[in-house]
Amino acid sequence: MIKLFITFVFSILILSCTSTAFAMGGGKSEFQAFDTPNDSGKSITLRWPSSPGESDHVEYVVYASTTKNGPFETEALRIKSNDMYEEGSDSSYHLAVVETDKLFNKEASDNGSSIEYFFKLVKVSNLDSTSIGVIASATPKGNWFNSSRLNNFIILIIFSILTLCCIKHAKKVPGLFIRKIKGLDAIDDALGRATEMGKPALFVHGLNDMDSISTIAAINILGRIALRVAEYDTPLKVSNIYPIVLSVSQEVVKESYLEAGRPDAYVEDNVFLAASEQFPYVVALSGIMTREKPAANFFVGYFYAESLILSETGAATGAIQIAATDAFTQLPFFITTCDYTLMGEELYAASAYLSREPLLLGSLRAQDIIKGVLIGVIIFGAILATCGVDFISSIFRPG
Amino acid sequence: MIKKTDISIMTWILIAFGIINIILLATGKLGFNAKGIGIITAVAITLAMYSFLYKDNPVFKIAENLFVGVAMGYSLIIIWFNILKPDVFEALIVPMFKDTEIGPQYSVIVPTLLGFFMFLRFSTKLSWLSRWSFAFIVGMGSGIAIPNFINAILLRQLEPMFAPLYTGSFWGTVNTILVLVGVVSVLFYFFFSMEHKGAIGGVSVVGVWFLMIAFGASFGYTVMARMSLLIGRMQFLLKDWLGIIQ
Numbered sequence: 001m002i003k004l005f006i007t008f009v010f011s012i013l014i015l016s017c018t019s020t021a022f023a024m025g026g027g028k029s030e031f032q033a034f035d036t037p038n039d040s041g042k043s044i045t046l047r048w049p050s051s052p053g054e055s056d057h058v059e060y061v062v063y064a065s066t067t068k069n070g071p072f073e074t075e076a077l078r079i080k081s082n083d084m085y086e087e088g089s090d091s092s093y094h095l096a097v098v099e100t101d102k103l104f105n106k107e108a109s110d111n112g113s114s115i116e117y118f119f120k121l122v123k124v125s126n127l128d129s130t131s132i133g134v135i136a137s138a139t140p141k142g143n144w145f146n147s148s149r150l151n152n153f154i155i156l157i158i159f160s161i162l163t164l165c166c167i168k169h170a171k172k173v174p175g176l177f178i179r180k181i182k183g184l185d186a187i188d189d190a191l192g193r194a195t196e197m198g199k200p201a202l203f204v205h206g207l208n209d210m211d212s213i214s215t216i217a218a219i220n221i222l223g224r225i226a227l228r229v230a231e232y233d234t235p236l237k238v239s240n241i242y243p244i245v246l247s248v249s250q251e252v253v254k255e256s257y258l259e260a261g262r263p264d265a266y267v268e269d270n271v272f273l274a275a276s277e278q279f280p281y282v283v284a285l286s287g288i289m290t291r292e293k294p295a296a297n298f299f300v301g302y303f304y305a306e307s308l309i310l311s312e313t314g315a316a317t318g319a320i321q322i323a324a325t326d327a328f329t330q331l332p333f334f335i336t337t338c339d340y341t342l343m344g345e346e347l348y349a350a351s352a353y354l355s356r357e358p359l360l361l362g363s364l365r366a367q368d369i370i371k372g373v374l375i376g377v378i379i380f381g382a383i384l385a386t387c388g389v390d391f392i393s394s395i396f397r398p399g
Numbered sequence: 400m401i402k403k404t405d406i407s408i409m410t411w412i413l414i415a416f417g418i419i420n421i422i423l424l425a426t427g428k429l430g431f432n433a434k435g436i437g438i439i440t441a442v443a444i445t446l447a448m449y450s451f452l453y454k455d456n457p458v459f460k461i462a463e464n465l466f467v468g469v470a471m472g473y474s475l476i477i478i479w480f481n482i483l484k485p486d487v488f489e490a491l492i493v494p495m496f497k498d499t500e501i502g503p504q505y506s507v508i509v510p511t512l513l514g515f516f517m518f519l520r521f522s523t524k525l526s527w528l529s530r531w532s533f534a535f536i537v538g539m540g541s542g543i544a545i546p547n548f549i550n551a552i553l554l555r556q557l558e559p560m561f562a563p564l565y566t567g568s569f570w571g572t573v574n575t576i577l578v579l580v581g582v583v584s585v586l587f588y589f590f591f592s593m594e595h596k597g598a599i600g601g602v603s604v605v606g607v608w609f610l611m612i613a614f615g616a617s618f619g620y621t622v623m624a625r626m627s628l629l630i631g632r633m634q635f636l637l638k639d640w641l642g643i644i645q
Binding site: 149151152153155156176177178179181209210211212213216243244247248251274275276277279280283284286287290291308328329331332333335336343344345346349352353364365367368371372374375377378379381382383384385386388390392393396397398399 | 463469520540544546548553554558560564583586615617618625
């Protein structure tokens, strides 16, 4: 496994270095056109050397045609002459991307990547227009693999292998340690309070659909809460804003009641669609909180501007409130109005903490190892960058 | 339970609201046309919503149900005109029965079927088919989100961390070191498989301080933004409705 890990690390180094030098070509050539690397085949990159006397008043205009002899009447690009320099060329080259599918009529665009496009570069000033450089041509081609995101792929593979190893380890060694998370310990207290008071618990989903990681984490927590609620025989109300999240929530709550051996206690109408838009959702929930006065409110998922209104209303009704969100901008509001708040990654750790399943515990351990690696990379990278070596940053450059 | 005093307060407010509007219409400050009626309706709903600040009441309930219902109707229309009509009805069904320039797009059948499976939740025998749709959505969502997460969240945030610590100026350097210390200590706070004691505990406490300072700044910033929303609503009431301010 260590060998595999080392091989991957080296492959990042080698491939990231080779991928930066793609397609550009070297040398001080004239006006060039070439297929934009790592794209869907709908653009061409133009490159030409800069010239003395470039200013705001002088412009470069590129005309396009689908035949070599023109006519060059379609304006593909117009930039100020002191703009769009190639990164790392020390302002000695201009680099611009032209979207070919927007250049000509629909039929030409529909032919897609088979067309060869010809470009003519003209320098325009107040006094005259000068055609500079020869006509350049290129044919756009789509790429199946985005090599600038190779590091993403390799990081994903490394992290996945690490996670699988940790899960395997967690299955072998049961009871991996997780530090105390107060907000999660308080869930039982909150549900106990609701049971004693004979009032329902309210679970509020965030405003993201099922494709959001925070919603998936919220569903995991909901399953655990529903299990406890079924054991305590306390009503649980689950509000949703998306029909898909609603259906998944219904399934999860139903399964939890089955797991607890109380399928008869499951009420489908208690998992409901409160509204389909943000503020109607808030208004509907505020009404429910005020009228039914749930003893415990759980705000779990990704929230936006509605967070404060919801949690403030809940606080006014005297409910014990637990929030869990990875919405950085909304955390301050939950912290000020809720009894307990799970911040960011605590939301993802919650399902492992509550269930203590080896699968989840192992992935949590893997996350911690990854964080440790990242801390090391950050410190090492910052020190190297201070010494003028940007080798680490080139490996972790986003695509 | 609504008390007698609440009923009388509500009645008086409604009477006052009616009288003010009659005066505004009679004096011509509000036109007896679609715009004027629109303003009165908007004011009524705004005040009904604000009445919740006093306590839950029937007027708020009316506004609440109206808001939820209108939003649901709006969503349905949006789904029909933005998704179902162009992507299913006009792309698949119309070309099957009519001569159109482009033939039926049969590739739409699969997602349409997956969507249709969702409705099978109402059938006890076939509700299992709806799980295919959920599995597809959850799987696809995770598949798209996780690789994007690495690029957009992890690498984008790592990138500025690889800046030289010494920036040339004293305060610039202090700033860079603060950012580095903040990021590292906050990461330490989010270690779950180690007890926060000793050195790790100390570093994570520093992380909590950084988090709280950031949250405080974010709180203040957002409260100011909310204030501007309140000012906007007040301007509507005082300018567009009552005409007190210009």
